[in-house]
Amino acid sequence: MILDFFRRLHGLVSDDGIRVYAPVSGKILPIEDVPDVVFSERIAGDGIAIKPEGDKLVAPFDGTIVQVFETNNAFAIRSEKNIEVLVHFGIDTVDLRGKGFKRLAESGQKVHKGDPIIGFNLKELESSAHSTVTPVVISNMGELEIDRLNKADGDAVAGETAVLTLFLKEQKEDASAADAAAPAPAEDEEAGK
Numbered sequence: 001m002i003l004d005f006f007r008r009l010h011g012l013v014s015d016d017g018i019r020v021y022a023p024v025s026g027k028i029l030p031i032e033d034v035p036d037v038v039f040s041e042r043i044a045g046d047g048i049a050i051k052p053e054g055d056k057l058v059a060p061f062d063g064t065i066v067q068v069f070e071t072n073n074a075f076a077i078r079s080e081k082n083i084e085v086l087v088h089f090g091i092d093t094v095d096l097r098g099k100g101f102k103r104l105a106e107s108g109q110k111v112h113k114g115d116p117i118i119g120f121n122l123k124e125l126e127s128s129a130h131s132t133v134t135p136v137v138i139s140n141m142g143e144l145e146i147d148r149l150n151k152a153d154g155d156a157v158a159g160e161t162a163v164l165t166l167f168l169k170e171q172k173e174d175a176s177a178a179d180a181a182a183p184a185p186a187e188d189e190e191a192g193k
Contacts, residue, residue, distance in 0.1 A: 001112075003039070007093045007140050009058060011174065012116060013079050017150070017165035018079070018081055018083060018162045018165065018166040018167075018168070019061070019162040019165050020047075020060045020061060020083070020085055020136070020138070020162065020163060020164035020165075020166070021060045021061060021113055021114070021159055021160065021161060021162055021163065021165045022037045022050060022060065022136075022157060022158050022159065022160070022161045022162075023050075023057045023058050023059070023060045023087045023105035023117075023134075023136055023158060023159075024050050024052045024053070024054060024056070024057050024058070024089075024134055024156075024158050025050075025053045025054045025155075025156060025157050025158045026050040026051045026052040026053045026054070026134075026155070026156060027050065027155055027156075027182065028048050028050055028134060028151075028152055028153050028154055028155070028163055029048065029049040029050065029095065030048065030049070030151075031046065031047055031048055031049055031091070031135065031137065032152075033049060033133070034091070034092045034131075034133055034135050035051045035091055035130070035131050035133065036092075036131075036135075038092075039135040039137065039187050042137075044088075044135070044139060045086060045137035045138045045139040045140070045141050046137060046138055046141055046149060046164050047085075047135065047136045047137035047138055047151070047164055048066075048135075048136055048151050048152070048164060049133050049134060049135045049165075050133070050136060050156055050163070051132065051133055051134075052120075052122065052132055052133075052134050053122070054076050054109060054122070054158060055119055055120060055121070055122060056116045056117075056118065056119045056158070056160075057075065057087055057089060057116070057117050057118040057134075058113075058114050058115060058116050058117060058158045059077060059105075059111040059112060059114060059115045059117055059159070059160045060077065060085055060087065060099070060111055060113065060115050060136065060159075060163075061077070061079050061082075061083070061085075061183070062079065062080065062110075062111070062113055063077045063078050063079040063080060063110070063111065063116065064077065064078055064108065064109070064110050064111070065105055065106065065107050065109045065110075065111060066078050066084065066104065066107065066109065067107050068103055068106060068107055068117065069094070069120065070098075071093070071094050071096065071097055071098045071101070072098045072101035072102065072103045072118055073088065073089045073090065073093040073094055073096065073098075073101055073118075074086065074088040074089060074093075074094075075087055075105075075117050075118060076089060076139060077111070077117075082140070082143070082144070082146070083138060083140070083166065084136070084139050084140040084143075085136060085137065085138055085139065086136075086137050086139040087117075087134065087135075087136050088134065088135050088137075089118070089120060089125070089132070090103070090104065090125060090129040090130070090131055090132045090133065090134060090135050091129070091130045091131040091133065092129065093125065093129050093132040094129075094133075096125075096128060096129065097164035099118050099124070099128070100116050100120055100121045100124040100128065100129075101118055101119065101121075102118065102120070102127045103118060103119075104116040104117055104118060104119055105116070105117045105118075106193075107133045113159055114158070114159025114160075117166075117171065136163060138164070138166070139159075144168065145168055145169040146166055146167070146168060146169070147168060147170075148166075148167045149164060149165070149166055149167075150164070150165040150166075150167075151164060152164070152165070154155070161168075
């Protein structure tokens, strides 16, 4: 219980945060370590990167696949809570034109956390790609009211380790404003007399 208290205190565990799980096993890296300015400068969104192990990319949560890129090196997925995550295997892997990748799911498909989306041959990609570091970013940050974003570090297991936890801003202010604008029932009855 004491450990749980300190985890909550430091924002590592939350009962109300929205979790994004590792889409691939491997070592978690800061997004700033990605050797591509589009990711390291958070142009594509904020998140983490993973130095991959294994042979597949999986769904980071329950949701719908928005797109599997034509070259099978990346996919975007949207959760039921409107969180969109882009998973991009490696850097400049689009230049490989699908070599080393195998599509296992399709755009528009509903998937569950841990379902395989793209298979890959790590050995082949390590020898042919500029980098295999895999960014995992929230690509629709501008559409969301994010209060804070916690990022994990250490090692990740695909479909099991929460690598990002989002905390959305409270919607109480909006609800209070709507309540204040609506007339109270008693006032309506008196106005009708």
